[in-house]
Every structure is written in C-alpha cells, then in structure tokens.
Amino acid sequence: xxxxxxxxxxxxxxxxxxVRDGGTVWDGVRNNAAAxxxxxxxxxxxxxxxxxxxxxxxxxxxxxxxTAFPDKSDPTGxxxxxxxxxxxxxxxxxxxxDMKAEPKLAGMEMLRQSRLSVSPVSDEQWKTILKMAGG
DNA sequence: GCCAACGTTGGC
DNA sequence: GCCAACGTTGGC
Numbered sequence: 794x795x796x797x798x799x800x801x802x803x804x805x806x807x808x809x810x811x812v813r814d815g816g817t818v819w820d821g822v823r824n825n826a827a828a829x830x831x832x833x834x835x836x837x838x839x840x841x842x843x844x845x846x847x848x849x850x851x852x853x854x855x856x857x858x859x860t861a862f863p864d865k866s867d868p869t870g871x872x873x874x875x876x877x878x879x880x881x882x883x884x885x886x887x888x889x890x891d892m893k894a895e896p897k898l899a900g901m902e903m904l905r906q907s908r909l910s911v912s913p914v915s916d917e918q919w920k921t922i923l924k925m926a927g928g
Numbered sequence: 929g930c931c932a933a934c935g936t937t938g939g940c
Numbered sequence: 941g942c943c944a945a946c947g948t949t950g951g952c
Contacts, residue, residue: 800937802937802938825947845937849938849939906945906946907937907944907945908936908938908945909946
C-alpha cells in the first residue's frame with residue numbers, strides 16, 4: 794500500500810472541516826505532478842493531512858475513499874479529483890521543523906519540492922512520522 | 929521549440 | 941512582506 798501527503802491551507806479547508814464533513818472531494822489540483830499522484834491513489838490508502846501556511850504541520854490521517862475521476866471544477870478537463878475521508882487526528886502534530894530536523898525524512902518529496910500539493914510518502918517515512926506523532 | 933516574463937505557492 | 945522555487949504563457 795502506498796502512502797501520501799496532501800496539503801491544505803486550514804483557512805480554506807482544515808482537517809477539522811474534513812472530520813465535520815465526514816469526507817470530501819479533493820479537487821482544485823492544477824499541477825501535473827500532483828495530478829499524477831492523485832491518479833496513482835487506490836481506495837483505502839492512507840494520507841497524511843498537512844496544514845500549510847497557518848500551522849505548517851501534519852495534523853491528521855485520512856484515507857482514499859474514491860480513486861481519481863475528472864475534476865468538475867476544471868474547465869479544461871485535464872485534471873482529476875479523488876475523495877478523501879477522515880481517519881483520526883494525530884495525537885501530536887508533526888511540524889515542518891520537526892520533519893526537517895529528522896534525518897530519516899531528508900528525502901521526502903514534500904520537503905524537496907515545497908510547492909507540491911500532493912506527494913508520495915515512503916513506508917519508512919510514514920512509520921517515522923507516525924512515531925513522531927505519538928503512535 | 930526556446931526562453932524571458934509573469935503568476936502562484938509557501939516558508940521565513 | 942519578501943523571496944525562492946517552479947509552472948505557465950506568449951513572443952520570436
């Protein structure tokens with residue numbers, strides 16, 4: 794099973810919003826690299842939910858509820874959306890500073906390319922982050 | 929098809 | 941608020 798990380802500005806859509814809604818369509822991605830990752834997602838795969846700008850931390854776990862389908866909000870029809878459901882909040886947030894300070898996470902895609910809104914997370918990175926979050 | 933200019937994202 | 945990184949656009 795692959796793992797992923799998605800970013801959202803909590804002002805626009807926070808993890809609490811996802812919990813409140815019980816799930817959401819993850820659309821609005823307008824970047825090819827990110828879209829490729831969306832297309833690779835499978836139902837049931839788990840996703841780290843990261844708050845950018847206000848927060849700068851991984852705050853919760855979500856999972857893929859529906860694989861990629863055409864993003865209705867995209868007039869060109871080139872991009873896709875998925876559906877995500879909340880799993881649980883993390884016991885402890887894992888901040889960007891925490892992740893940068895952890896050598897095991899040095900190769901993380903989201904650290905390498907900070908603007909990428911959807912990125913893959915390796916098994917080892919996944920385990921490391923969950924451990925940092927208090928299990 | 930190249931590349932400069934511009935816009936957007938996101939960390940600081 | 942600034943700036944670096946990166947993607948996109950448009951002139952040539």
